[in-house]
Amino acid sequence: MKYKSTRGGSEPKDFEEVLLSGLAKDGGLFIPSAFPKLSLAEVNNLGSLTYEQLAVRIISLYTGNLFSNEELKVLVEKSYSRFTDEKRSPLIKLSDNHFMLELFHGPTLAFKDFAMQVISRMFDFILEKNKRKISIITATSGDTGSAAVEAFKYSERANLFVLYPYKRISELQRKQMTTVGSSNTKIFAVKGTFDDCQAIVKNLFKDIELRKDVNLAGVNSINWARILIQIVYYFSAYLQIPRDKNNINFSVPTGNFGDAYAGYVAKKMGLPIDKIIIATNQNDILDRIIQTGEYFKGKVYKTNSPSMDIQIASNFERLLFEILGQNPNELVRLMNRLEANNGFTINSYLRNSLEKDFASGSLSDIETIKTINDYYRERKVLLCPHSAIGVKVAEESIGPNSITVSLATAHPGKFKDTVERAISEPIQLPKNLSEVVEKKEIYKVIPPDINLIAGEIRKYF
Numbered sequence: 001m002k003y004k005s006t007r008g009g010s011e012p013k014d015f016e017e018v019l020l021s022g023l024a025k026d027g028g029l030f031i032p033s034a035f036p037k038l039s040l041a042e043v044n045n046l047g048s049l050t051y052e053q054l055a056v057r058i059i060s061l062y063t064g065n066l067f068s069n070e071e072l073k074v075l076v077e078k079s080y081s082r083f084t085d086e087k088r089s090p091l092i093k094l095s096d097n098h099f100m101l102e103l104f105h106g107p108t109l110a111f112k113d114f115a116m117q118v119i120s121r122m123f124d125f126i127l128e129k130n131k132r133k134i135s136i137i138t139a140t141s142g143d144t145g146s147a148a149v150e151a152f153k154y155s156e157r158a159n160l161f162v163l164y165p166y167k168r169i170s171e172l173q174r175k176q177m178t179t180v181g182s183s184n185t186k187i188f189a190v191k192g193t194f195d196d197c198q199a200i201v202k203n204l205f206k207d208i209e210l211r212k213d214v215n216l217a218g219v220n221s222i223n224w225a226r227i228l229i230q231i232v233y234y235f236s237a238y239l240q241i242p243r244d245k246n247n248i249n250f251s252v253p254t255g256n257f258g259d260a261y262a263g264y265v266a267k268k269m270g271l272p273i274d275k276i277i278i279a280t281n282q283n284d285i286l287d288r289i290i291q292t293g294e295y296f297k298g299k300v301y302k303t304n305s306p307s308m309d310i311q312i313a314s315n316f317e318r319l320l321f322e323i324l325g326q327n328p329n330e331l332v333r334l335m336n337r338l339e340a341n342n343g344f345t346i347n348s349y350l351r352n353s354l355e356k357d358f359a360s361g362s363l364s365d366i367e368t369i370k371t372i373n374d375y376y377r378e379r380k381v382l383l384c385p386h387s388a389i390g391v392k393v394a395e396e397s398i399g400p401n402s403i404t405v406s407l408a409t410a411h412p413g414k415f416k417d418t419v420e421r422a423i424s425e426p427i428q429l430p431k432n433l434s435e436v437v438e439k440k441e442i443y444k445v446i447p448p449d450i451n452l453i454a455g456e457i458r459k460y461f
């Protein structure tokens with residue numbers, strides 16, 4: 001399997017290089033030269049596999065000869081050994097045609113653990129083989145940071161630098177990152193938004209000299225490996241649905257469009273998905289492009305679902321490339337317009353191709369609170385604010401004859417204050433969270449200054 005850049009300026013690359021570099025040198029994102037296809041019979045045959053076996057089956061389609069089957073098996077089994085549910089991503093029933101896929105049983109209680117636990121072990125495997133060290137830089141809207149800190153804490157060949165937007169993530173999200181106290185990790189609270197943090201990371205990658213000097217690598221959701229690992233649970237969800245499995249929808253709480261894009265790839269691979277429903281908060285740029293064809297950056301609003309407080313959905317570039325018939329020149333034209341004019345409008349042909357695979361909706365903070373309360377009162381299901389958005393937008397789009405799976409992206413305890421406000425009752429924190437409350441925090445508040453951060457990365461290499 002070879003990979004190319006969405007912007008057309010990269011030689012074909014192997015999985016190893018794609019994993020290590022994150023972003024292509026031309027500024028584009030890597031995508032596989034083709035999506036391997038499974039027939040419906042082949043998909044249904046996967047039903048008897050454990051989650052780990054399923055993961056090995058799917059991931060190995062994309063990793064070329066980097067790992068032997070046995071090596072990948074060991075790596076994946078270690079990755080999920082700290083998950084507290086033996087199904088890893090259990091499917092629960094909300095109503096006859098609405099299910100919820102719980103993706104929060106990993107060590108930091110958000111879906112980011114699925115990919116990060118595997119990625120850190122893939123990095124270690126390669127670095128050990130090549131006797132190299134690397135510097136990993138990542139921007140986080142909350143959950144990527146803690147998942148990365150937790151996944152890389154024992155890595156001897158990786159330094160990890162995390163940028164998060166100061167005062168724009170929940171207190172427990174912050175504490176999960178800042179209390180791990182691993183010597184290979186530095187946490188920076190950047191005075192700005194998530195988009196500012198993401199822009200710094202992108203610009204650090206454009207600094208070719210720095211990239212070479214410190215072996216810069218990225219684990220943001222623009223890294224293809226994260227997308228790949230997340231494809232697995234779409235298959236797992238489908239295989240757990242008890243009946244009538246044709247043309248199911250997935251509702252996905254969306255920020256950077258990584259998770260939703262993984263669902264799209266699952267569909268391309270042959271999973272019988274009808275629509276991916278993009279569910280956003282007030283930061284609704286993706287809902288707007290689906291509804292109106294307009295993709296214009298707005299101001300970033302601070303909401304009660306902070307992991308989705310994003311205006312520039314980086315992974316959307318991968319989908320655009322696809323609907324543009326994989327034409328890199330057209331893609332670069334749109335990306336330049338995004339930079340110069342703050343956005344672009346797509347024509348009706350492109351809109352139709354989006355509507356074939358996607359639906360969308362958005363939810364305000366007030367509706368999110370109401371949804372959390374309603375689900376708690378009526379069904380005794382406690383939702384985190386992000387998951388509530390997915391569930392509610394799904395409800396509004398479900399027809400009587402379709403089945404929808406809503407992704408529950410984080411444990412409600414991670415957003416304790418919002419959830420308690422919604423249901424007017426105290427909630428119990430799971431052990432992983434109650435433990436961090438009292439621990440000492442280590443992080444540094446800094447201005448959005450790229451040179452300062454580059455200096456820190458050099459200092460520790």
Ligand SMILES: *Cc1c(COP(=O)(O)O)cnc(C)c1O
Nearest residue numbers: 143255256257258259307409410
């Ligand atoms: C990261 C995150 C999202 C958004 O996922 P994307 O892949 O960025 O679209 C949604 N919910 C939670 C809880 C998250 O941590």
